[in-house]
Amino acid sequence: NPACKIEVPERLVVSYGALVENGLADRCVSIPVREATDADILLVHSEEYLEAVKKTPYMTLEELKEFTLQYGDVYFHPNIYHCAKLALGATLQLVDNVMTGKVRNGLALVRPPGHHSMRSAASGFCIFNNVAIAAQYVKQKYGVKRVLIVDWDIHHGQGVQYSFEDDPSVLYFSWHRYEHQKFWPNLRESDFDVVGKEKGAGSTINVPWNKVKMQNSDYLSIFFHVLLPVAYEFSPDLVLVCAGFDSAIGDPEGEMCATPDIFAHLTHLLMNLAGGKLCAVLEGGYNLKSLAQSVCQTVHSLLGDPAPRPANLEGPCNSALESLQCVRSAHRKYWSCLKHFYISVLSQGCSDASGFIQAVLGLLLPLGYEYDPSLVLLVQTPGSGICDSVWQQLTGLLQGLAQGHILVAVNPCSFLHSVERTCIDPTCSSLLGDAAPSLGQLHAAPPEDVEAVENLRQRLKADWKLLQTTGEFMKATSLSYTNVTSTEL
Ligand code: X5A
Ligand code: ZN
Numbered sequence: 001n002p003a004c005k006i007e008v009p010e011r012l013v014v015s016y017g018a019l020v021e022n023g024l025a026d027r028c029v030s031i032p033v034r035e036a037t038d039a040d041i042l043l044v045h046s047e048e049y050l051e052a053v054k055k056t057p058y059m060t061l062e063e064l065k066e067f068t069l070q071y072g073d074v075y076f077h078p079n080i081y082h083c084a085k086l087a088l089g090a091t092l093q094l095v096d097n098v099m100t101g102k103v104r105n106g107l108a109l110v111r112p113p114g115h116h117s118m119r120s121a122a123s124g125f126c127i128f129n130n131v132a133i134a135a136q137y138v139k140q141k142y143g144v145k146r147v148l149i150v151d152w153d154i155h156h157g158q159g160v161q162y163s164f165e166d167d168p169s170v171l172y173f174s175w176h177r178y179e180h181q182k183f184w185p186n187l188r189e190s191d192f193d194v195v196g197k198e199k200g201a202g203s204t205i206n207v208p209w210n211k212v213k214m215q216n217s218d219y220l221s222i223f224f225h226v227l228l229p230v231a232y233e234f235s236p237d238l239v240l241v242c243a244g245f246d247s248a249i250g251d252p253e254g255e256m257c258a259t260p261d262i263f264a265h266l267t268h269l270l271m272n273l274a275g276g277k278l279c280a281v282l283e284g285g286y287n288l289k290s291l292a293q294s295v296c297q298t299v300h301s302l303l304g305d306p307a308p309r310p311a312n313l314e315g316p317c318n319s320a321l322e323s324l325q326c327v328r329s330a331h332r333k334y335w336s337c338l339k340h341f342y343i344s345v346l347s348q349g350c351s352d353a354s355g356f357i358q359a360v361l362g363l364l365l366p367l368g369y370e371y372d373p374s375l376v377l378l379v380q381t382p383g384s385g386i387c388d389s390v391w392q393q394l395t396g397l398l399q400g401l402a403q404g405h406i407l408v409a410v411n412p413c414s415f416l417h418s419v420e421r422t423c424i425d426p427t428c429s430s431l432l433g434d435a436a437p438s439l440g441q442l443h444a445a446p447p448e449d450v451e452a453v454e455n456l457r458q459r460l461k462a463d464w465k466l467l468q469t470t471g472e473f474m475k476a477t478s479l480s481y482t483n484v485t486s487t488e489l
Contacts, residue, residue, distance in 0.1 A: 006286040007125040018292035036088035043136040049120040084127035091130040105278040113283040115157030132163040148236035153244020153283040154254035156190040166200040178208030202334025211319040212255040218320035229337035245285030245294040260293035267301035272396040276435025304433035306404025315465020336444030355445035366466035388426040392436035
């Protein structure tokens with residue numbers, strides 16, 4: 001099938017080759033692969049489907065062609081059942097090693113990819129849904145309560161969405177090229193207003209890109225103003241990434257313009273969730289050069305290397321702003337972090353981590369990224385009331401700026417007079433690259449907002465494009481107000 005000509009073995013050869021060339025492979029622990037078992041596969045797929053796939057190694061070419069016809073954009077080679085079992089087995093090995101603390105985090109370089117495959121169907125180069133199965137597997141084997149799946153591949157992982165649409169314990173986030181349903185897989189259910197069902201309402205988050213050529217600032221804006229606030233409120237025990245790199249520049253499928261170094265930041269920004277437990281699993285990525293560079297950037301961050309300064313941040317484009325605004329509106333009733341623009345300050349010290357984290361994600365990080373400093377100076381003032389874990393989150397997140405050049409001035413009292421040095425150790429730990437401890441599920445920030453802060457934000461919004469979450473500063477000509485509630489406007 002010519003549609004499948006891009007999902008080739010060289011994808012892994014160049015990715016791994018680049019890791020070796022850049023000295024990254026040597027700095028990683030290689031985890032031996034295993035074949036997935038039937039029981040693993042059946043966590044998401046039906047018995048009928050598994051039995052059908054099992055027969056493919058014995059089919060003739062004619063039979064394979066016939067078998068393939070029932071699915072969309074997928075092909076079956078006589079070896080693919082074996083490869084798919086290894087891809088899933090590798091994913092589960094990574095998850096096991098992260099859950100048991102043998103490694104901090106990791107990237108599984110696997111093919112075939114997984115996020116399009118459904119309970120009883122292959123789709124979009126995918127046979128078994130590696131990441132969806134991994135989520136079920138950790139819930140079952142380790143009793144994990146909440147899993148966040150971040151799907152930064154440029155296609156909608158409909159298979160993952162279907163697996164968890166009514167499950168509140170798995171938060172599925174996906175951005176995808178959509179073009180008002182003109183782009184594959186052309187599904188109505190990929191749009192922003194599809195948010196999950198029953199108990200799972202609010203735990204499916206779709207960000208449709210209705211134009212191509214989205215850039216670094218478009219991706220970062222969605223992270224700052226949608227994904228990260230919701231993720232901190234959700235407080236996952238594990239983060240899984242459907243790490244497709246077809247969302248990078250040069251990809252023939254995505255046609256987007258984000259540069260490979262954005263993946264260093266996307267990875268970094270997720271690494272302080274779940275106490276740092278993050279497993280990335282390769283999905284798409286078809287421009288071999290861009291793929292290899294993006295894989296290296298992801299691994300750099302996973303290893304704790306400083307991220308390069310983010311290139312050309314101009315603020316989100318109009319189409320991205322429109323998507324951003326629509327997603328925030330659709331999810332406002334499910335996530336308290338999206339309900340208010342105001343940000344409460346530290347009037348009650350660390351009893352209110354929610355307000356503080358909201359301020360960091362919604363105000364400080366966007367300003368910091370757009371300002372692009374060469375040095376971050378973080379000053380801990382005496383009696384700030386910021387508790388250690390919140391302080392560590394802040395220190396960790398700020399290390400994404402200024403290539404990690406950060407100078408922290410701690411409260412002198414804490415080491416001059418305190419023998420235990422309780423305030424210094426969390427800072428050291430964070431500077432050494434430890435993930436911040438999880439803050440737990442965040443409640444709504446207290447409504448006693450500080451007007452001054454909101455006013456500040458409102459005033460700054462005109463000049464700082466990464467603070468914008470609505471189209472109010474758009475050129476009127478290209479603005480469409482469909483599906484936008486009056487409260488958001
Ligand atoms: C995993 C992935 C893409 C399928 C595109 C089919 N699949 N036209 O990126
Ligand atoms: Zn893809």
